[in-house]
Amino acid sequence: MRISRLFQLLPLRKAENIEKATEILDQYAKSRPLPEPMGRGCGNWRVLLVEDCPDQQRLTCRFLKGHVAEVDLECNGDASVELVYRAIREKNRFDLIILDLYLLDSNGIEATIRIRDLDPAVPIIGITAHATEDIRKIWLASGCDHFLAKPFTKESLLALVEKASRKSTTVLKSSGESSICR
Secondary structure, eight states: OOHHHHHHHSOTTSHHHHHHHHHHHHHHHHHSOOOOOOOTTTTTOEEEEEOSOHHHHHHHHHHHBTTBSEEEEEOSHHHHHHHHHHHHHTTOOOSEEEEESBOSSSBHHHHHHHHHHHOTTSOEEEEESOOOHHHHHHHHHTTOSEEEESSOOHHHHHHHHHHHHHHHHHHHHHHTOOSSOO
16 A cells, blocks of 8 residues: 555544554555665754644654654644744744744744744745646745655655755855854
């Protein structure tokens, strides 16, 4: 069974279906070879995940577990921009932001624009279930580095995280900093 079909077969709103989906995902993960280890730049990364669906938060965190050091969760755009601002002010910047398109109080495109004003270098991965070519173009034009359609696999998410780590490493090398992560 392909992982993307899992989300079409089980409505994830019911608790028993979430447990069943978790069980199927675990079986699927055990049957697949382990993904290649992430580049040195990801293992100690601090990631901000902006997602208003608790089930999607849990799933994405599960995918990231063991590949990044810390995942901070937020469910609305305005609060995520405030978190980025505070993190910069406290010199504890996020190394990656994963941002959903439709949020409780705003949308991911607006949040991306505001975050870019605060931190032009942070990699941003946009995720959405409404993946049209127009939305992808608008989001990338607003400052998003990568775009991922839901439902996505662990492998596809980690591949984009890896790309983001290479971009971040390049930015740091060009700025003269000696460490790999901010």
